[in-house]
Amino acid sequence: xxxxxxxxxxxxxxxxxxxxxxxxxxxxxxxxxxxxxxxxxxxxxxxxxxxxxxxxxxxxxxxxxxxxxxxxxxxxxxxxxxxxxxxxxxxxxxxxxxxxxxxxxxxxxxxxxx
Amino acid sequence: xxxxxxxxxxxxxxxxxxxxxxxxxxxxxxxxxxxxxxxxxxxxxxxxxxxxxxxxxxxxxxxxxxxxxxxxxxxxxxxxxxxxxxxxxxxxxxxxxxxxxxxxxxxxxxx
Numbered sequence: 001x002x003x004x005x006x007x008x009x010x011x012x013x014x015x016x017x018x019x020x021x022x023x024x025x026x027x028x029x030x031x032x033x034x035x036x037x038x039x040x041x042x043x044x045x046x047x048x049x050x051x052x053x054x055x056x057x058x059x060x061x062x063x064x065x066x067x068x069x070x071x072x073x074x075x076x077x078x079x080x081x082x083x084x085x086x087x088x089x090x091x092x093x094x095x096x097x098x099x100x101x102x103x104x105x106x107x108x109x110x111x112x113x114x
Numbered sequence: 115x116x117x118x119x120x121x122x123x124x125x126x127x128x129x130x131x132x133x134x135x136x137x138x139x140x141x142x143x144x145x146x147x148x149x150x151x152x153x154x155x156x157x158x159x160x161x162x163x164x165x166x167x168x169x170x171x172x173x174x175x176x177x178x179x180x181x182x183x184x185x186x187x188x189x190x191x192x193x194x195x196x197x198x199x200x201x202x203x204x205x206x207x208x209x210x211x212x213x214x215x216x217x218x219x220x221x222x223x224x225x
Contacts, residue, residue, distance in 0.1 A: 004157075033212070042203065042217040043158070056212065091157050102148060103213065105157035 002026070004106035006092050012112045013082055021077045021109045025094030032075050033103065034067055035091045043091065049075060050097075082113045116141040118206050120216025128224050133194050135202055135219045138186040143209030147180060147187045150203045152218075158203055162189070166208070194223045 005024045013019050025032050034046040045059040049069040060066070064082075069075040079086055089108040095101040117140040127133050137147075145166035150158035164171045164178045164187065171178050175194075180187040191198055201220050207213035 031211075043215045045212055048212055050211065059212075093157075101146075102160055102163060105150075105159065107155075107157045 004092055004094055004104050006090075006106035006109050008109060009107065010110045010112075012114065014114050015084060016081055018078065018080045019082055019111060021079075021090050021111070023075045023077070023092030023094075023106060025073070025075070025092070026104055028072075029094035029096055029104075030072050031095045031097055031101065032069060033093045033095075034075070034077050035093065036061075037089045037091055037108070039088070046077070046090075079111075082111075084113050087111055087113045116144060116206055116209055116214040118204060118214045118216045120204050120219060122219060123217065124220045124222070126222045126224065127194055129194060129196060131194055133191045133198070133221055133223075135189045135204070135221070136186060137188070137204035137206075137216050138184075139206040139214070140185065141206065141209035142182075142185065144206040145208035146206070146213075147178070148205050148213075149178060149189050150205070152201045152203065154200075161202075191221075194221075196223050196225050199223045 007022045030051045032049045035043040047067045048056040064080045067077045089110050091108045093103040093105045095103045120137045148163035149161050151161045152158040162173050162176050162178050164180050175192045177190040201218045203218050204216040205213040
């Protein structure tokens, strides 16, 4: 079946502009995660959604970052007033439930802030 | 919270040699340990995982071992091939619903 998809694959924006990144999880997966990966670095947790529960936003680096998820489907990550340090690959992953279930990652969105 | 340490950060081997990557974790409640392979420009992909009720798992040239007493687990790749070149991440979860990832190991297999 279809895997996790993300769009756009690449986004170049100017400092100060807002950007919106989209993630389509695998159908039936109730858990959805967003991660940030800077060049040559590991995975930095941003936010986690589980079904209709309140999201865990503990990884969001500032109030310029926000995310939404409609039920158990699409999620969008929004970065307002982008800064150059926001340049990174943003990865989305979904899993059947949470914790000890395998995460399936999308290909990521490469964000470049000029 | 959980802390996962991964070593080495870079590993260079000749084709046909074995490669071993090691991870340690801190939370004794963790019970699921996946390994991911990330090729350039792609998202991480699961290659093998192990749960705390087993000590070893194999899948062709790849194996993972787990020592719960010592809180460490390792990835073993035998007969390495150039296409094994990638970044490998370990992770631990179970104590928290948010997996904790290691910092990654860049494996380079020279033909």
